[in-house]
Amino acid sequence: MKTNTVLSFVCFIIVLTFSSFTEAQTKDKFVVVLDAGHGGKDPGNLGNGYREKDIALKVVLEVGKQLEKNPNIKVVYTRKTDEFVELFVRGKIANKAKADLFVSVHCDSHTSQAYGAGTFVLGLHRNKTNFEVAKKENSVIFKEDDHEKNYAGFNPNSPEDAISIILGLEEYLDQSIYLASLIQDNFVKLNRKNRKVKQAGFIVLHQTVMPSVLVELGFLTNNKEGRYLNSRKGQLEMSKSITEAILNYKKTIELNTVSEINTKDLIEEDEMEFEGVTFKVQIAASSRKLEPKPYNFKGLNNISRATQGNLYKYFYGSTSDYNQAKSLVKEAKAKGYTSSFVVAFKDGNNVPLADVLKTRSN
Numbered sequence: 001m002k003t004n005t006v007l008s009f010v011c012f013i014i015v016l017t018f019s020s021f022t023e024a025q026t027k028d029k030f031v032v033v034l035d036a037g038h039g040g041k042d043p044g045n046l047g048n049g050y051r052e053k054d055i056a057l058k059v060v061l062e063v064g065k066q067l068e069k070n071p072n073i074k075v076v077y078t079r080k081t082d083e084f085v086e087l088f089v090r091g092k093i094a095n096k097a098k099a100d101l102f103v104s105v106h107c108d109s110h111t112s113q114a115y116g117a118g119t120f121v122l123g124l125h126r127n128k129t130n131f132e133v134a135k136k137e138n139s140v141i142f143k144e145d146d147h148e149k150n151y152a153g154f155n156p157n158s159p160e161d162a163i164s165i166i167l168g169l170e171e172y173l174d175q176s177i178y179l180a181s182l183i184q185d186n187f188v189k190l191n192r193k194n195r196k197v198k199q200a201g202f203i204v205l206h207q208t209v210m211p212s213v214l215v216e217l218g219f220l221t222n223n224k225e226g227r228y229l230n231s232r233k234g235q236l237e238m239s240k241s242i243t244e245a246i247l248n249y250k251k252t253i254e255l256n257t258v259s260e261i262n263t264k265d266l267i268e269e270d271e272m273e274f275e276g277v278t279f280k281v282q283i284a285a286s287s288r289k290l291e292p293k294p295y296n297f298k299g300l301n302n303i304s305r306a307t308q309g310n311l312y313k314y315f316y317g318s319t320s321d322y323n324q325a326k327s328l329v330k331e332a333k334a335k336g337y338t339s340s341f342v343v344a345f346k347d348g349n350n351v352p353l354a355d356v357l358k359t360r361s362n
Contacts, residue, residue, distance in 0.1 A: 035102065039081075044106065078090040105215050110221050174261075182245035275320070278345045280343055325342045
């Protein structure tokens with residue numbers, strides 16, 4: 001039942017994507033959809049008595065006001081007043097507008113005095129913190145009527161659901177990462193703590209078929225930062241940072257140079273340690289029994305061997321860090337083992353890699 005639910009939601013997004021493309025036509029203007037998070041019956045977080053929905057709206061309206069001064073930009077808002085707009089409707093608004101960009105604005109909260117601004121793009125939850133941020137923002141669907149129908153039973157509290165719907169749906173990831181990096185660079189110029197560009201499974205980003213980012217302006221629960229974000233000065237400075245990033249992104253797109261930028265260097269690589277799990281790189285499988293020595297494997301050290309039926313499998317490296325395992329794959333491929341891939345072991349037994357990665361958000 002869980003698998004059918006997730007597949008239904010993926011099919012819904014595919015249909016949405018196809019519809020958007022088939023309706024596409026040449027636009028005269030660069031279309032930016034601005035999304036003020038929460039609204040109406042959903043106040044967002046209320047750290048220090050401030051209201052996320054109000055701050056997000058004020059920042060969005062200011063960004064829109066500045067962008068509209070450019071005659072080549074059309075701004076579309078998912079809301080301009082204190083109203084409740086369902087997440088899937090926000091995506092529909094962006095897709096109907098055939099937007100070039102989707103920018104969603106929010107404020108964060110925490111039980112500590114955590115602070116700093118961060119920008120998210122759609123992707124796998126790299127760690128538990130990223131999952132918790134996405135879960136908070138996604139939980140608004142429970143305030144919506146017919147949410148089970150609109151989201152095919154998607155459960156924001158389930159890491160498995162969130163990971164499953166994201167896989168294979170990152171067509172605009174490079175452009176999204178680039179825009180997010182521009183926004184973060186501008187936040188740093190304001191001496192804001194840089195919480196960097198990260199990936200997480202926000203439904204509102206998943207609903208859109210264009211480069212999309214979600215901005216967490218900062219933590220309302222932090223005494224100093226909450227006051228700053230609730231002030232006119234803070235809102236003007238943050239909106240200016242976002243506006244300038246969008247304008248710079250537009251120039252880059254027009255020059256067609258995003259593809260020349262290594263966006264992988266722009267996104268934060270979280271630690272990916274898995275306790276009790278060992279990752280290895282399978283480089284070969286053969287009916288021949290070879291000694292696991294460098295001279296038999298093009299100079300690669302740390303070779304191990306396992307038997308499966310009549311086959312001998314050969315592995316390179318051994319680590320509990322998934323990111324390091326991916327680096328080992330590159331090393332193996334550079335030596336000529338072009339079909340190398342990461343495998344996972346737990347208690348000495350080979351286990352599905354996907355199942356291991358899902359536990360990262362638990």
